[in-house]
Amino acid sequence: MSFIRPDAQRILLKWRDVLAGLVVIAIGLWWASGSGILQWVGVAVILGGAVLAFSGFQRARFRTDKGGPGVVTVDEGEISYFGPLSGGIAPIDDLALVMLDPQQTPPVWILQQPRQRDIAIPVNAEGVDQLFDAFAALPGIRTEYMLSALKADATQPVVIWSKPVGRLH
Known part of the structure; x- marks a missing residue:
């Protein structure tokens, strides 16, 4: 039994890569707000999250509804x-x-x-x-x-x- 409605679950699954990229960006921003080497690691994590989010956006546009033959x-x-x-x-x-x-x-x-x-x-x-x-x-x-x-x-x-x-x- 799921607590998430099927429509909402389908939308979350379609955009999961973008959401993951945004989470990575948020972690990178948190680290980048620090000082020292962690700040530079945070910048690298932000860039990686941006790439993940962009790639996820393209994948989400490619995904269609399931249930087709084959x-x-x-x-x-x-x-x-x-x-x-x-x-x-x-x-x-x-x-x-x-x-x-x-x-x-x-x-x-x-x-x-x-x-x-x-x-x-x-x-x-x-x-x-x-x-x-x-x-x-x-x-x-x-x-x-x-x-x-x-x-x-x-x-x-x-x-x-x-x-x-x-x-x-």
């Missing part, structure tokens, strides 16, 4: 999705394109890789939060663009990232 895992550099009708495994290094398709219900992440079937992952699948770190590891991805596309009311598929094509000289 399960996502990211392990050893591979994205795995297993759903009721489809699924697949995509090594992060082999990805050629990441696209968000809002025409589906719910919207889906489309992962394309050479000579393989596309993998369509619902944005509310269990464990989809792990995709944030996997996508962030892609070279040249624009995280803010990805987050704004996720929240926009697009009517057409949006290319979030495509593998840079090497140029011959």
